[in-house]
Amino acid sequence: MSEIEEILIVGASTRAAAFSAIRAGFRPRCLDLFADADLADHAPVVRFDPDRDADGLERLADSLGCESWMFTGSMEARPDLVERLSRVGRRLGNGPEVLRRVRDPWQVSDVLRGEGLPSPALRRDLSEASASGRWLRKSRVRAGGLGVAWAEPGRDAPDDAHDFQEFLEGPTFSGLFIAASGRARLIGAARQFLGAPDAPFLYRGGIAPWGLSEATDAELGRIGEALAGAFGLVGLFGVDFILNAGRPWVVEVNPRYTASVELFELSSGRVLLRDHVRACVEGELVEELGPSRRAPVVGKRVVYARCPVRFPKVEVPRWSVDAPFATPPIADVPQEGTRIEPGEPILSVLATAETSDECLAQLDAQERGWLDRLG
Known part of the structure; x- marks a missing residue:
């Protein structure tokens, strides 16, 4: 692992992973959909839209000159691009065939049910007589909740790009794991919040x-072990x-650096990306993550635009080597003058508190403040 100095990070939003890389002692370079101001202040970044810029992917990756690379959110839905990048440099993460298998809800369900673990029912066609109750129509080719909608029996025709998953009542969580050599260790669970204008299942x-x-926790640990071993x-x-x-009913597997990694790093003071690289390069799993050096909970809220916004000039928080685990009040800050349409993300607000209720109250207040400010 010591020979890695620079890491190319590719995804819809790479800012959090880039800051993790800096904390781990690496120099990140990024291909990112937004190229936000706080990311650009700390790492070279080139705008990259997987849908529009895919033809130039290798050229863009070569221009940033990193021998090792990893991906963040949205790229798990593009195993074709992961396969192409795997020919450019050393991949720090899961390969295209793993993505194709673990993104198949039928394969995931088979693994979990085979181990006696909870998994929602699936259907390919809601015209089946057994498909009673409420169902979700989920895309295999989109990520982050963008491809999830309420199913409409009788109107949603079956196709190869979608599956129907049973809707279950209950709060939504994300378990974070690290895996190597067919084993997995649970890092912890994060409470998730969903919903944006016209996108009720979008990550919030x-x-x-x-x-x-x-x-x-014990059953969640078994789920991680089962998935790591099977896939x-x-x-x-x-x-x-x-x-x-x-019981934790698994609705999706995200086989990459997730949005909750940043929260666990800021709360615990542990550089999880260093453990990630060690797992990918050396095949070693950290046996004990050890106790947190401090106890607070950390929260993040994506603020979505309610109306067209022209982002104003704001003071962008600066990351400091003297306080690598300080929680910034805002992140994913757009460049001044960026045009943001209704339903698109404006920025993220963050908060630290001793309790989850206090943290949630801070996030609510910060979100209201930005929406009132921007209209």
Whole structure:
């Protein structure tokens, strides 16, 4: 691991992973959909839209000159691009075949049910007589909640790009794991919050760590072990689940650096990206993550635009080597003058508190403040 100095990070939003890389002692370079101001202040970044810029992916990656690379959110839905980048440099994360398998809800369900673990029912066609109750229509080719909608029986025709998943009542969480050599260790659980204008299942933020019962933690640990063993997962990965009747019902696997990694790093003072690289390069799993050096919970809320916004000039928080785990009040800050349409993300607000309720109240207040300011 010592020979890695620079890491190329590719994804829809790479700012959090870039800051993790800096904390780990690496120099990040980024291909990112937004190229926000706080990211550009700390790392070279080139705008990259996987849908529009895919033809130039290798050229863009070569221009940033990193021998090692990793990906963040949205790229798990593009195993074709991960496969192409795997020919450019050393991949720190899961490969395209792993992505294709673990993103298949039928394969995930088979693994979990085979181990006696909870998994929601699936259907390919809601015209089946057994498909009673409420269902979600979920895309295999989109990520981050963008491809999830309420199913409409009788109107949603079956196709190869979508599946129907049983809707379960209960709060939404994300379990964070690290895996190597067919094994996984649970880092912790984060409470997730969903919903934006016209996108009820879009990721809206989270709070971590979030305490669960010993029984739930134990079952969550079994889920991570089962998935890592069956699919050969490596490095950091997340498992989104619904807590229903005290059990974690897995609704999706995110086989990459997730949004909750930043929250756990800021709360615990541990550089999880260093453990990720060690798992990917050396195949070693950290046996004990050790106690947190401090106790607060950390929260993040994505603020979505309610109307067209022209982002104003604001003071962008500066990351400091003297305080690498300080929680900034805002992040993912757009460049001055950026045009933001309704339903698009404006920025993220963050908060630290002793309790989850206090943290949530701070996030609510900060979100209201920005929406009132920007209209």
